Amino acid sequence: MLAPSQLLRMWCRRLACVFKMPCRQSGSTRHQSPRLPHDRRTILAAAARWHHTAPESLKCAWQLHGDHLELRYANTLMRFDFVWLRDHCRSASCYNAKTNQRSLDTASVDLGIKPKAVRVDETTLFLTWPDGHVTRYGLEWLVKNSYEGQKQQVMHPRILWNAEIYRQAQVPSVDCRSFLETDEGLKEFLQNFLLYGIAFVENVTPTKEDTEILAERVSLIRETIYGRMWYFTSDFSRGDTAYTKLALDRHTDTTYFQEPCGIQVFHCLKHEGTGGRTLLVDGFYAAEQVLRQAPDQFELLSKVPLKHEYVENVGDCHNHMIGVGPVLNVYPWNNELYLIRYNNYDRAVINTVPYDVVHRWYAAHRTLTAELRRPENELWVKLKPGKALFIDNWRVLHGREAFTGYRQLCGCYLTRDDVLNTARLLGLQA
Numbered sequence: 001m002l003a004p005s006q007l008l009r010m011w012c013r014r015l016a017c018v019f020k021m022p023c024r025q026s027g028s029t030r031h032q033s034p035r036l037p038h039d040r041r042t043i044l045a046a047a048a049r050w051h052h053t054a055p056e057s058l059k060c061a062w063q064l065h066g067d068h069l070e071l072r073y074a075n076t077l078m079r080f081d082f083v084w085l086r087d088h089c090r091s092a093s094c095y096n097a098k099t100n101q102r103s104l105d106t107a108s109v110d111l112g113i114k115p116k117a118v119r120v121d122e123t124t125l126f127l128t129w130p131d132g133h134v135t136r137y138g139l140e141w142l143v144k145n146s147y148e149g150q151k152q153q154v155m156h157p158r159i160l161w162n163a164e165i166y167r168q169a170q171v172p173s174v175d176c177r178s179f180l181e182t183d184e185g186l187k188e189f190l191q192n193f194l195l196y197g198i199a200f201v202e203n204v205t206p207t208k209e210d211t212e213i214l215a216e217r218v219s220l221i222r223e224t225i226y227g228r229m230w231y232f233t234s235d236f237s238r239g240d241t242a243y244t245k246l247a248l249d250r251h252t253d254t255t256y257f258q259e260p261c262g263i264q265v266f267h268c269l270k271h272e273g274t275g276g277r278t279l280l281v282d283g284f285y286a287a288e289q290v291l292r293q294a295p296d297q298f299e300l301l302s303k304v305p306l307k308h309e310y311v312e313n314v315g316d317c318h319n320h321m322i323g324v325g326p327v328l329n330v331y332p333w334n335n336e337l338y339l340i341r342y343n344n345y346d347r348a349v350i351n352t353v354p355y356d357v358v359h360r361w362y363a364a365h366r367t368l369t370a371e372l373r374r375p376e377n378e379l380w381v382k383l384k385p386g387k388a389l390f391i392d393n394w395r396v397l398h399g400r401e402a403f404t405g406y407r408q409l410c411g412c413y414l415t416r417d418d419v420l421n422t423a424r425l426l427g428l429q430a
C-alpha cells in the first residue's frame, strides 16, 4: 500500500512526464508509456498507456487501468470506477431525461464490469460494454460531476463578515413591493441572503398576516412546537427565556431538533420601551478564525457529537425534544462548513465522549466562543415595525439585549431546502 502523499507524488511525476512528452507517432492516437524510474515502473507494471484525443491534443488524455479509467481533461485528473461509469449512463434506456431519473437498475450491473472498448474524441468519451451497450459522456459533464471536480468546487459561495465588513458592503434592504411583485426583487433579496446569511425587507405592513405572505414568497413555513406563524411577548407563555425581558446571548435556534430550522424570520410589530436590540454574529466567520488559529480545535468541534434538549412543562405545553450533532457540521469531501449548532442555553449533558476528549472539547468551545464574542464581530440592529429580518439559522447567530416595556415580535421558521429551491429557480448558485 502506498501512503496518499506517496501516491500524490507519484501522480505528479507521471503527469509531468505526460505533459512534457512530445507526440512522436504522428497520425496515431497512442503514446508510449512515459519513462519512469525503475521502482515506479514496477509499481505501474501493466498500466500506464496514455491515449490522446488527437496527436497534438494537450487538453485530454486517458488511460485504462484494471478497475478504473483515468482521464485528464481541462487540467483535472479524474479517476472513474467502471461500475460508476456504467451506473451514470445517460442513454435513453438507462436514464429518463424528461424526469431526470435513473431507469437503470444499478443492482443489475456486474460489479466486475469492464468496458470492452473506449474511445475519446474532442468532446466525448465513448464506452462500449461487454453486452454491446454504448455509453457516452460529455467531457465537460465528467469534469463537473467527478469527485475530483467536486472537491475543487465551493458548494455555497459566501461572504464571511464581521460588523465592519457588513457595514462596508452596504447591503441594501429590499422593498416589500419589489420583493413580492418582481423576480428581480426576490432575486436580489436571496442573493444577499445567500452571501451574508441575513437579509432585510422593508416597508412591510406590520402584521402577522403580511409577514406570513413574505415568508411564503421565499419558502415553505416550517411548523414547529411553537406553531406556524408565532407571535411572542415577554409573557412567559412558554417555558423558554425567549418569552421574557432578559438578555439572550448569541445562539442558533432549535439546536434540539435533529435538523435545526433553516431560516428564522423576525418582524417586530411593536415595542414601547427601551433596549431590545437584536445581535447578529456570522458564525462561519468565527469558525474560520478558529480554523486558522487552531485547526485541531476546529476538527474537534466538527467531530464531537453533542446533545441539545428542550424540556417544557408550562401550562398545556409539554415537549421533550432532543437533537444530536456536532457544533460545526462540514461536508466530508471538502470540509466546507454548512451548519453551526450553537446554543449554550439548550446544550444538554455531554455524555457522548470520554472525559479526556471532553476537556479538549471545552477548550475548543472556548476558542470559538471567544471569536463569537469579539465586539468587532457583533452587528447590532434595532428591529422596527415594517422591517422584516431573515436569518440563516445554520450560519448566523442571533441574540437580544434586555428590554423594558411592551415588545411584540412575530415570525416563523422556514424550511431550508425550499429557500434554496427558490434561489436555484432564479438562477442563483445555492
Ligand SMILES: C[N+](C)(C)CCCC[C@H](N)C(=O)O
Residues within 6 Å of the ligand: 226, 230, 232, 240, 241, 242, 251, 252, 253, 254, 255, 343, 345, 346
Ligand atoms: C422563536 N420562538 C420564540 C418561537 C422560539 C424560541 C425558541 C427558543 C429556544 N431556546 C431556541 O433557541 O430554540
Ligand SMILES: O=C(O)CCC(=O)C(=O)O
Residues within 6 Å of the ligand: 242, 248, 253, 278, 398, 399, 400, 409
Ligand atoms: O426577542 C428576540 O429578539 C429574539 C429571541 C430569540 O432568540 C428567539 O425568539 O429565538
Ligand SMILES: [Fe+2]
Residues within 6 Å of the ligand: 242, 251, 252, 253, 398
Ligand atoms: Fe433564538
